[in-house]
Amino acid sequence: MITVTNVHKRFGSQSVLSGMNFSVGKGNIVGLLGPNGSGKTTMIRLLNGVIKPEQGTMEINGFSPATDGNVIRQMSGIVTEGAGLYHEMSGTDNLLFFSEIYGVRKGRERVDELLKEFDLYDHRHKKVGTYSTGMKKRLALAKALLHKPKILFLDEPTNGLDPDGIRDVLGYLARLNKNEQTTIIICSHVLQQLEDICHSYVFMEEGRVLAAGTRQQLDDDFLTNVMLRVETGLKLDDTSYFGHPVERIGETSLLFTLSSKGEISPLLREILKETWIHSTIIENVSLESIYFEVRRRNNE
Numbered sequence: 535m536i537t538v539t540n541v542h543k544r545f546g547s548q549s550v551l552s553g554m555n556f557s558v559g560k561g562n563i564v565g566l567l568g569p570n571g572s573g574k575t576t577m578i579r580l581l582n583g584v585i586k587p588e589q590g591t592m593e594i595n596g597f598s599p600a601t602d603g604n605v606i607r608q609m610s611g612i613v614t615e616g617a618g619l620y621h622e623m624s625g626t627d628n629l630l631f632f633s634e635i636y637g638v639r640k641g642r643e644r645v646d647e648l649l650k651e652f653d654l655y656d657h658r659h660k661k662v663g664t665y666s667t668g669m670k671k672r673l674a675l676a677k678a679l680l681h682k683p684k685i686l687f688l689d690e691p692t693n694g695l696d697p698d699g700i701r702d703v704l705g706y707l708a709r710l711n712k713n714e715q716t717t718i719i720i721c722s723h724v725l726q727q728l729e730d731i732c733h734s735y736v737f738m739e740e741g742r743v744l745a746a747g748t749r750q751q752l753d754d755d756f757l758t759n760v761m762l763r764v765e766t767g768l769k770l771d772d773t774s775y776f777g778h779p780v781e782r783i784g785e786t787s788l789l790f791t792l793s794s795k796g797e798i799s800p801l802l803r804e805i806l807k808e809t810w811i812h813s814t815i816i817e818n819v820s821l822e823s824i825y826f827e828v829r830r831r832n833n834e
């Protein structure tokens with residue numbers, strides 16, 4: 535549904551994207567992840583047709599952002615850092631104003647619906663300049679959703695939010711994706727937040743894709759060692775057990791190094807022949823640990 539092929543973008547003499555390739559399936563939530571300055575915002579702006587690439591092609595539902603920007607913007611919503619809200623106007627007036635620009639039918643109904651959905655209805659008459667960061671973020675999301683877009687581009691949607699605010703926004707996005715099958719591309723450099731909601735990930739660095747795939751694919755490709763902590767009564771008299779390196783990290787706590795998840799069950803069965811197991815946990819399965827492994831290999 536969205537494909538990006540060999541896209542290059544430069545600003546003046548600075549090359550910002552140098553051969554971006556990735557695709558996003560319809561109805562998926564994709565995390566575009568990378569350090570500051572890696573080109574995430576630039577990629578979003580290219581996809582939204584606001585700027586054009588020097589080289590490469592992009593396709594969204596059969597349209598090209600470079601030539602059919604207006605069509606793309608009708609089918610998509612975008613939330614960027616600035617959000618483009620009018621601080622001197624109330625929440626309601628901001629949304630009414632944009633609903634007219636977007637030609638939203640039954641604009642007032644839609645505005646009220648979104649204000650309620652984003653918990654802003656009680657504050658609808660206050661000037662946006664007096665809103666908290668969280669309220670502004672939620673209003674920016676509401677604005678992007680006025681015309682019920684099929685695709686949503688979000689640039690750091692949780693920046694500046696407290697834990698409750700982050701949970702609310704991510705929860706809303708997950709519901710939106712589930713109920714409306716909205717395709718969502720989220721740029722972020724906060725990996726932990728995206729673990730639960732993305733179907734797949736694109737890891738970027740310096741304007742290139744270092745790795746991309748679903749969590750399962752990334753685990754298979756980059757999780758070479760599984761660090762398994764086991765709470766057990768097992769006595770050790772060696773630095774390996776059942777062929778796996780192991781180290782004692784507590785009175786009843788052992789840390790096994792396995793080469794794949796497939797080795798977990800046989801190991802646990804072996805231990806259970808001898809003694810009890812109370813719990814097991816894979817220590818290095820966070821998205822962050824995969825990200826660091828991707829970057830480590832790239833720098834090798």
Ligand SMILES: Nc1ncnc2c1ncn2[C@@H]1O[C@H](COP(=O)(O)OP(=O)(O)OP(=O)(O)O)[C@@H](O)[C@H]1O
Nearest residue numbers: 545548550568569570571572573574575576577723
């Ligand atoms: N309009 C522009 N003119 C000149 N340089 C730009 C422009 N937009 C972006 N850049 C440069 O392109 C590089 C990538 O910026 P971009 O905002 O795409 O990165 P990012 O991954 O979104 O970073 P961040 O996580 O900090 O938002 C940066 O070095 C930035 O200074």
